[in-house]
Amino acid sequence: MSKSKHFSPTNPTRRDFVKNSALAAGGALLLPNFLAAKAHIDGDDTIKVALVGCGGRGTGAALQALLTKQNVKLVAMADAFRDNLDEAYKVITSDDIMDWTGAEGNVKSRVAVPEEHKFTGFDAYKKAIPLADVVILTTPPGFRPMHFEECVKQGKHVFMEKPVAVDAPGIRRVLEAAEIAKQKKLNVIVGLQRHYQKVYRGWVEMLQAGAIGDITTSHVYWNNDGVWVRGREEFSKKAGRPLTEMEYQMRNWYYFNWLCGDHICEQHIHNLDVGNWVKNAYPVRAHGMGGRQVRVGKDFGEIFDHHFIEYEYEDGSRMFSQCRHQPGTMSRVTEAFQGTNGSAPQPGVLLTRSGHELFKHDSRNDPNPYQVEHDELFEAIAKGQYKYADAENGAKATMTSILGRMATYSGQVVEWKDAMASNISLMPQQFDFKATPPVLPGPDGMYACAVPGVTKVI
Numbered sequence: 524m525s526k527s528k529h530f531s532p533t534n535p536t537r538r539d540f541v542k543n544s545a546l547a548a549g550g551a552l553l554l555p556n557f558l559a560a561k562a563h564i565d566g567d568d569t570i571k572v573a574l575v576g577c578g579g580r581g582t583g584a585a586l587q588a589l590l591t592k593q594n595v596k597l598v599a600m601a602d603a604f605r606d607n608l609d610e611a612y613k614v615i616t617s618d619d620i621m622d623w624t625g626a627e628g629n630v631k632s633r634v635a636v637p638e639e640h641k642f643t644g645f646d647a648y649k650k651a652i653p654l655a656d657v658v659i660l661t662t663p664p665g666f667r668p669m670h671f672e673e674c675v676k677q678g679k680h681v682f683m684e685k686p687v688a689v690d691a692p693g694i695r696r697v698l699e700a701a702e703i704a705k706q707k708k709l710n711v712i713v714g715l716q717r718h719y720q721k722v723y724r725g726w727v728e729m730l731q732a733g734a735i736g737d738i739t740t741s742h743v744y745w746n747n748d749g750v751w752v753r754g755r756e757e758f759s760k761k762a763g764r765p766l767t768e769m770e771y772q773m774r775n776w777y778y779f780n781w782l783c784g785d786h787i788c789e790q791h792i793h794n795l796d797v798g799n800w801v802k803n804a805y806p807v808r809a810h811g812m813g814g815r816q817v818r819v820g821k822d823f824g825e826i827f828d829h830h831f832i833e834y835e836y837e838d839g840s841r842m843f844s845q846c847r848h849q850p851g852t853m854s855r856v857t858e859a860f861q862g863t864n865g866s867a868p869q870p871g872v873l874l875t876r877s878g879h880e881l882f883k884h885d886s887r888n889d890p891n892p893y894q895v896e897h898d899e900l901f902e903a904i905a906k907g908q909y910k911y912a913d914a915e916n917g918a919k920a921t922m923t924s925i926l927g928r929m930a931t932y933s934g935q936v937v938e939w940k941d942a943m944a945s946n947i948s949l950m951p952q953q954f955d956f957k958a959t960p961p962v963l964p965g966p967d968g969m970y971a972c973a974v975p976g977v978t979k980v981i
């Protein structure tokens with residue numbers, strides 16, 4: 524029987540199985556309310572925040588945390604580089620934060636980061652985490668497993684950005700820590716912000732309830748010009764000396780897989796995650812093709828500039844995925860679904876098989892999902908509730924993008940279970956600015972790229 528029989532756009536049936544994000548069953552679980560208890564004992568309901576990774580997103584996320592209604596204070600900052608930390612501190616304490624968050628005003632009074640709580644270097648996170656109740660993890664994703672593990676070990680609530688790893692060993696670490704976080708009832712939100720975006724929340728719920736029948740085909744896209752490049756020369760000039768290879772890769776992190784995981788992992792994860800969310804499942808295998816045609820040159824490291832993947836789910840349905848970083852090409856970042864009884868050509872829209880509009884979301888007054896992530900997290904924490912366990916889905920969404928990269932790099936069919944079991948670690952042996960990173964340029968200054976048919980990924 525088609526699921527759509529039970530569907531009404533105004534009264535969508537809830538699925539029995541809610542796999543991602545908020546812990547739906549029974550609403551919030553009550554924690555021993557450490558803040559309420561603390562407020563009762565010492566009159567202090569402050570929620571202390573540490574920021575680990577003070578770049579663009581870290582600055583934005585810290586501001587969003589400070590803009591919530593709760594009594595939030597930023598108490599510690601950690602970054603690999605002092606100049607990045609200083610820039611973030613300057614923005615967060617400036618009189619006008621509107622450019623960053625769309626919110627007016629300033630949050631200076633909520634910033635209490637003395638010099639001795641500003642930490643730099645590879646082990647800065649270890650010094651910042653103990654000082655906080657909530658930790659924001661916004662470094663490049665290669666470091667996420669070790670940073671998340673440390674937060675959970677120390678019993679901290681976490682907001683962490685996607686992706687949450689770059690390789691299978693990292694994914695397994697996050698999954699293990701996610702289990703412990705659940706046992707400790709630590710709220711964890713992952714910055715796959717479509718889960719906190721009104722247009723997606725309603726649309727996906729209706730799709731899961733069978734609004735257009737069974738989903739047979741999914742199309743997901745992240746095609747655009749690409750992102751920044753941080754050139755070696757530019758940073759050597761600023762430093763007044765040649766950078767070590769480790770310093771250079773850390774600055775230009777997007778182009779090195781041990782830090783970034785390739786752009787399929789870094790950005791396209793958002794759309795792959797929506798594909799999985801709608802299907803309520805993760806793919807069982809993938810094959811595809813990819814390469815680099817346009818973004819070639821010394822500062823483009825080792826990543827591809829395009830990937831196309833066909834993912835297969837257990838029920839035989841397919842997700843077709845495209846991601847491209849090539850300037851001047853068509854831009855499309857979205858998701859679309861075909862069902863047995865209709866289609867969903869873009870987020871917030873449902874059509875019948877004959878093209879009649881079944882539902883259209885009006886986004887005009889929707890809140891900013893980046894702010895919603897923090898509003899919901901801090902409200903739950905202040906109320907002593909355990910509501911968010913995003914790490915498992917964050918890890919499996921990341922794994923979906925790693926599976927895609929394995930398929931395009933190898934040119935083979937890659938099974939989810941084999942990819943998950945892979946022991947190939949992309950991470951360096953040693954974290955030190957003088958240590959040797961896992962990939963090095965050749966004599967011509969160029970980095971080797973995967974070669975389909977030759978490169979081994981498992």
Ligand SMILES: NC(=O)c1ccc[n+]([C@@H]2O[C@H](COP(=O)([O-])OP(=O)(O)OC[C@H]3O[C@@H](n4cnc5c(N)ncnc54)[C@H](O)[C@@H]3O)[C@@H](O)[C@H]2O)c1
Nearest residue numbers: 576577578579580581602603604607661662664684685714
């Ligand atoms: N959800 C979203 O829409 C969204 C948007 C932008 C970025 N992000 C994610 O946020 C993360 C950061 O991206 P960004 O754009 O802010 O990059 P960025 O380069 O601006 O910032 C990263 C910061 O982390 C620091 N860093 C690197 N290694 C570190 C370490 N080991 N310890 C401490 N600090 C370290 C860097 O020095 C830098 O200041 C990425 O995972 C990215 O995917 C998510």
